[in-house]
Amino acid sequence: EKKARLAQDSTTKGLATCRVLLAELEAHQDAWPFLTPVNHKAVPGYRKVIKKPMDFSTIREKLITNQYSNWETFIVDVNLIFENCERFNEDDSEIGRAGHSMRIFFDKRWAELLM
Numbered sequence: 095e096k097k098a099r100l101a102q103d104s105t106t107k108g109l110a111t112c113r114v115l116l117a118e119l120e121a122h123q124d125a126w127p128f129l130t131p132v133n134h135k136a137v138p139g140y141r142k143v144i145k146k147p148m149d150f151s152t153i154r155e156k157l158i159t160n161q162y163s164n165w166e167t168f169i170v171d172v173n174l175i176f177e178n179c180e181r182f183n184e185d186d187s188e189i190g191r192a193g194h195s196m197r198i199f200f201d202k203r204w205a206e207l208l209m
């Protein structure tokens with residue numbers, strides 16, 4: 095509850111938990127569309143439609159270079175991946191389904207680890 099949230103917030107423990115969570119996301123079988131930045135040359139229209147691209151390798155780089163002040167700023171970037179996916183991909187598509195699967199997994203795990 096509140097006390098736990100405060101304890102998790104800007105402590106190193108909160109960010110160490112983000113590393114655990116990110117490793118689980120990267121290892122998930124449905125992570126494949128989200129592991130590296132979308133190459134806009136390979137995906138026509140992506141650069142125009144998606145204003146704030148994000149992917150797991152970029153999040154990892156930001157974690158390593160201390161660009162997240164707390165776990166909440168980390169969560170914002172993870173959710174950006176799923177929002178971008180829903181915006182660009184049909185729900186009934188390979189990548190769309192992978193995005194929904196990853197979001198369900200993520201929502202469950204961060205609640206268990208960080209709340």
Ligand SMILES: Cc1ncccc1N[C@@H](C)c1ccc2c(c1)OCCCO2
Pocket residue numbers: 126127128129130131132133136137140179182183189
């Ligand atoms: C997350 C996302 N959203 C929209 C489009 C692509 C992606 N992911 C990228 C990594 C990707 C996945 C599948 C691809 C692809 C690129 O290359 C074009 C050829 C088809 O295969």
